[in-house]
Amino acid sequence: MEKHILSHESFDALTATLDRLNLAWGEVFPFGPAVYDQPSVKALGTIVDVTDDEGNARRTVQSPYRFSKSKSGIDSSARTAKRGEHNVAALRDWLNMGEDEISALADSKALISD
Known part of the structure; x- marks a missing residue:
């Protein structure tokens, strides 16, 4: 499998093959500033800033579970x-x-x- 993946001339060629085969795939980003600006991260509110005891903002990953009729996840006013x-x-x-x-x-x- 690894040889097949590495045989593609570029990342775009690999993703085109995966799309043609109708396989689910996604690019994995290292956690950090590059992740914060991803459209899906912003749209889903995946990252929330909460304040620690010293008053500093601390980035926290939001709960992935969302329910339509109940509050879930981390509120930005929460204390870490x-x-x-x-x-x-x-x-x-x-x-x-x-x-x-x-x-x-x-x-x-x-x-x-x-």
């Missing part, structure tokens, strides 16, 4: 969580870990927080 802010609650509530287990993880530096 600090690294590790929810460690204890997640370990306790989702994994039923006890305080001793959680403390042992923190003491061993397995949990990172700001």
Whole structure:
């Protein structure tokens, strides 16, 4: 398969073949400023700026799930969580870990927080 893909003289030739074969394809962009200006990213509101505790804007990827009759995703007025802010609650509530287990993880530096 790789040889077939690399046998095309250009990216445009490859995409023309994929289109002719009626295969779904899409170009993958590295995350960063080039992605922010993509028409689909803008139209879908995929990137949202939220403010951290210091008042700085922080780019965040919006939830891909959208429902017509309920609010979903990240509101631009939301506060971003600090690294590790929810460690204890997640370990306790989702994994039923006890305080001793959680403390042992923190003491061993397995949990990172700001």
